[in-house]
Amino acid sequence: MRYAKTFLLTVFGLLYTGMVQAHMGNGIAGGFGSGFLHPIFGWDHVIAMVAVGMWGAFLGAPAIWVLPVVFPLVMAIGGALGVLGVPLPAVEPGIALSAIVLGGMVAMAARPPIWFAACVVGVFAIFHGHAHGTELPTAANPLAYSLGFVIATGLLHVCGIGIGMLVRWPAGTIVIRLGGGAIALAGLGFLTGVV
Amino acid sequence: MNLYRRVMLCTGLLALPGIVFAHSLENGMNPFMSGFLHPILVPAHLICLIAIGLLLGQQQPNRNLLALKVYPIVILIGLIATKFAVTVKLEIAILTAAMSIGLLIAVSPRLPVVWCAIAAAFTGLAVSYDSAQQAQTVITKISALLGVGVGLVVVPLVAMEFADVFRTKTWQRISIRILGSWIAASAFLVLALLFRSAKP
Numbered sequence: 001m002r003y004a005k006t007f008l009l010t011v012f013g014l015l016y017t018g019m020v021q022a023h024m025g026n027g028i029a030g031g032f033g034s035g036f037l038h039p040i041f042g043w044d045h046v047i048a049m050v051a052v053g054m055w056g057a058f059l060g061a062p063a064i065w066v067l068p069v070v071f072p073l074v075m076a077i078g079g080a081l082g083v084l085g086v087p088l089p090a091v092e093p094g095i096a097l098s099a100i101v102l103g104g105m106v107a108m109a110a111r112p113p114i115w116f117a118a119c120v121v122g123v124f125a126i127f128h129g130h131a132h133g134t135e136l137p138t139a140a141n142p143l144a145y146s147l148g149f150v151i152a153t154g155l156l157h158v159c160g161i162g163i164g165m166l167v168r169w170p171a172g173t174i175v176i177r178l179g180g181g182a183i184a185l186a187g188l189g190f191l192t193g194v195v
Numbered sequence: 196m197n198l199y200r201r202v203m204l205c206t207g208l209l210a211l212p213g214i215v216f217a218h219s220l221e222n223g224m225n226p227f228m229s230g231f232l233h234p235i236l237v238p239a240h241l242i243c244l245i246a247i248g249l250l251l252g253q254q255q256p257n258r259n260l261l262a263l264k265v266y267p268i269v270i271l272i273g274l275i276a277t278k279f280a281v282t283v284k285l286e287i288a289i290l291t292a293a294m295s296i297g298l299l300i301a302v303s304p305r306l307p308v309v310w311c312a313i314a315a316a317f318t319g320l321a322v323s324y325d326s327a328q329q330a331q332t333v334i335t336k337i338s339a340l341l342g343v344g345v346g347l348v349v350v351p352l353v354a355m356e357f358a359d360v361f362r363t364k365t366w367q368r369i370s371i372r373i374l375g376s377w378i379a380a381s382a383f384l385v386l387a388l389l390f391r392s393a394k395p
Contacts, residue, residue: 076380080387146384
């Protein structure tokens with residue numbers, strides 16, 4: 001409880017000092033803001049990242065922490081490919097497919113070996129990273145931009161993990177599996193262009 | 196939490212409110228404060244300093260007294276060396292250090308004490324040498340460099356205490372490792388961008 005109070009106080013302090021909204025988002029602030037919003041404004045990114053967190057929570061330890069640690073690193077590889085202009089075929093369909101596959105894994109309550117889950121997530125991380133990385137060269141401040149989208153992606157994972165914690169209750173498991181199904185359907189909608 | 200750690204966290208919080216992006220560093224800011232904010236406002240320096248702080252905290256500060264002794268010394272050397280500055284692009288070295296240290300935080304091995312000391316020395320020297328301050332008078336320059344020195348000590352110190360405090364529970368240790376992966380990923384992306392820019 002004491003650590004929680006300290007942590008909350010620290011977070012409050014960090015949030016309190018940084019939010020000067022009166023100015024246009026140029027330079028470091030603009031770069032961070034653009035990067036942070038990039039995954040959030042893309043619903044295909046959002047649902048796929050939440051699905052990663054949900055699946056991690058569903059799989060339990062060590063997947064619940066391995067995926068959020070490994071994902072940014074593999075995503076950075078995809079991002080580097082985007083930055084270097086290395087073409088990756090069907091990036092947007094790949095992102096939509098990630099929502100279908102990851103949502104489907106949650107919906108079917110799939111519990112494969114961790115190495116398999118890590119490989120599946122890693123492959124899709126490259127697609128997501130490539131999509132973010134292609135925007136990096138035009139960012140106001142590239143490092144701030146990359147920090148922004150990496151942090152936003154991580155926070156989406158945390159959201160998914162938080163939702164995935166509902167597995168502790170039988171009804172929660174049903175809710176999560178339904179949520180996974182909804183994510184998979186949404187991914188199908190993105191892939192077919194319906195959404 | 197003991198009093199010492201509370202003081203360190205409060206110091207970090209009190210230091211942060213100074214980030215007012217509405218003003219340039221040259222206008223309306225004394226040179227010491229300008230120097231103090233320099234490591235915080237240069238993203239490459241900031242993530243590198245946070246990374247080394249998190250690493251030392253993760254590896255336990257009590258084990259790494261050598262790194263804690265070496266770090267301020269190399270900062271002093273680096274700041275003095277800025278007087279004789281030859282233009283050297285250190286951004287790649289700093290980002291590489293940030294990426295490497297971030298990876299170490301993510302993997303979280305038990306590192307030999309010497310390795311931590313070397314990482315701290317390299318980080319301190321690179322960031323301090325890259326923090327040359329332009330000033331019209333000697334007094335102003337010294338004041339600014341003093342501010343830089345204080346900033347270079349405060350930032351990793353706060354990060355170190357944060358990592359040291361938040362390592363008693365599993366989720367806290369995982370959170371530190373996630374922060375390390377974020378730092379490594381961001382640094383790697385910018386290195387790729389620099390590589391692309393350097394290509395003919």
